[in-house]
Amino acid sequence: MRRLAALLITATLLTAPPAGAAALKPNGVVSAQQVVLGDLFDGLPPEQAARVVTNAPAPGGTLTLDTAALLRIATTHGVAWRPVGLGETVQLKREAVQIPQAAIQDSLRDALVQQAGTGANVDIQLDNRSLALFLPTGSDMSVRVENLAYDAVRGRLTADLIAPAAGPELLRQTVSGRAIDMVELPVLNRRLAPGEVVGDSDLSYLNMPRDRVMAGAVIRADELVGKSMRRAVAPNQPVSSRDVREPVVVVKGQAVTIMLQSGSMQLTAQGKALGDGAQGELVRIVNSSSSRVIEATVAGPNLVTVRPAAEIAAAQQAAVRLAANQARPSR
Numbered sequence: 001m002r003r004l005a006a007l008l009i010t011a012t013l014l015t016a017p018p019a020g021a022a023a024l025k026p027n028g029v030v031s032a033q034q035v036v037l038g039d040l041f042d043g044l045p046p047e048q049a050a051r052v053v054t055n056a057p058a059p060g061g062t063l064t065l066d067t068a069a070l071l072r073i074a075t076t077h078g079v080a081w082r083p084v085g086l087g088e089t090v091q092l093k094r095e096a097v098q099i100p101q102a103a104i105q106d107s108l109r110d111a112l113v114q115q116a117g118t119g120a121n122v123d124i125q126l127d128n129r130s131l132a133l134f135l136p137t138g139s140d141m142s143v144r145v146e147n148l149a150y151d152a153v154r155g156r157l158t159a160d161l162i163a164p165a166a167g168p169e170l171l172r173q174t175v176s177g178r179a180i181d182m183v184e185l186p187v188l189n190r191r192l193a194p195g196e197v198v199g200d201s202d203l204s205y206l207n208m209p210r211d212r213v214m215a216g217a218v219i220r221a222d223e224l225v226g227k228s229m230r231r232a233v234a235p236n237q238p239v240s241s242r243d244v245r246e247p248v249v250v251v252k253g254q255a256v257t258i259m260l261q262s263g264s265m266q267l268t269a270q271g272k273a274l275g276d277g278a279q280g281e282l283v284r285i286v287n288s289s290s291s292r293v294i295e296a297t298v299a300g301p302n303l304v305t306v307r308p309a310a311e312i313a314a315a316q317q318a319a320v321r322l323a324a325n326q327a328r329p330s331r
Contacts, residue, residue, distance in 0.1 A: 021080045024070065024088060030056050031095040031137055035063065040070065040090055041079055051077055059096030060134030064089060096134035099141045099163060104133070104175075108159060111145035112179055116152070119181055123207075124157075126177035133163065133173055140164035155179050181210045186221040187236050192229045197247050200225055206236060216241045228278065246278035249301045258285060258296060262308045271296075271304075 022041040030039050035056050038049030053073055057063040065073070067088045074081040105124050112118040135141060142165035150157045158176045162169055189204040203221055217238045218224055227244040250256055250273045260267045270288045277283035277298040285296045285304055296304035 021082065022074070024081065024083075024090065027091040027093075029093050029095055032056060035092060037073070037077055037079060039092060040065070040073065041081060044079065048077070048079070053077070057092070057094045058134070059094050059136050060098065060132065061094050063092045063094075065092075095137045097137055097139060097141060099133040099135065099143060103141060103143050104131075104161065107143040107145050107161070107165075108157070108175075108179075111148050111159065112150060112157070115148050116150040118150075118152075118179060121182045121184065121207075123180040123182050123209075124177060125180065126175055128175065128177075131173075131175065133161070133171060135163055135170050139170060140167065142166070150179065155181075182207050183210045183213055183219060185213065185217060185219055185238050186224050187239060188224075188233055190235055191232055194229050194231050195248060197226065197228050198224045198244070204236060206238070208238070214238060214240065218244070246280070248276045248278055250277040250283055250298050250304065252276050254302060255288075256285060256302050256304050258287065258294075259299070259303065259305045260308065261305065273304075277304075 022043045025040055025042055028039060033056050034052045035054050036049060037044055037051045037053055040053065041049075054063075067083050067086055070081075070088065070090060071083060073079070104126075108124045109120070109122050112122055113120055141163065143161050143163050144165035146160045146162055148157065148159040155178050156176070157179050158174065161171075161173045161175055163171045185206045185208060186203050187206045188198070188202055190202060192198065192202065200221075203224065213219070218241055223241065224239060224244060226247070228247040230243050230245050233239050233243050252273055252275050254273050256271055256273050258269045258271045260269075271285040271294075272288060274284040274286060274293070279298055279300070281298050282295050283298055283304065284293055286293050294306060296306045299305045
């Protein structure tokens with residue numbers, strides 16, 4: 001059959017084109033649902049130019065007609081055209097508007113939140129990464145989701161996308177992919193030295209899959225801002241709660257005031273810190289007068305407090321009694 005077509009084309013090439021022959025149009029664009037002769041040839045009367053030849057490609061698609069197809073169309077519809085070579089082709093592209101990827105993502109995300117109860121911060125990764133959905137020019141590009149199926153354990157989804165969301169259905173496409181639960185983490189935007197206090201301007205935010213967030217990671221900005229760095233952390237990386245602390249207000253080797261409060265009596269002494277301490281933390285202090293080492297609670301800059309021995313003993317006894325009561329079997 002192909003050999004016969006080639007012979008017919010060859011014979012046609014040997015025939016001189018008739019006077020007033022139609023001219024083949026270059027590659028073009030069609031907007032209607034059907035291709036007419038006027039989309040392919042110039043120099044036709046209006047009635048002949050409006051004659052339907054074939055269906056147009058789907059919106060966004062391309063129709064290629066080779067020499068044999070063009071000659072068959074011309075012969076069938078009485079068009080005075082002869083090819084000048086075997087390589088003459090016409091490509092017609094159907095005009096279309098492409099549904100934005102954001103509209104597809106948003107429609108799937110909304111469906112997951114409303115129908116599957118996922119969080120709103122879900123990242124959709126379709127199996128077909130190159131998916132492109134086209135509609136006829138001038139169409140409403142809204143999308144609705146039907147037949148959603150979601151496997152929360154595997155994070156897999158399948159659904160039908162229908163466009164437009166309301167009115168006659170112009171497109172239906174089944175899609176599948178992954179739904180990844182994301183979390184927004186506050187991270188440092190620069191390297192801070194140990195002891196440096198984190199400010200609002202030091203923060204950026206990083207979206208990560210929740211199942212990849214390390215245990216103990218800081219997930220709220222207020223867990224970072226105003227805190228002091230225990231060690232240097234690389235910028236734009238999750239920060240562990242172990243990497244930050246309350247700002248140090250007592251520095252190792254620094255002279256401090258030791259305050260003992262018992263009822264209405266207040267005693268003070270001088271000492272030296274044997275370690276760094278933040279507000280409320282216990283630090284070891286050496287009393288400058290007695291050289292005795294004690295544990296004291298940081299109460300402020302260069303200030304620590306100690307409890308009277310009687311209060312400490314009473315607290316220890318209460319703790320022992322509580323532990324004993326908890327260990328006693330109930331009747």
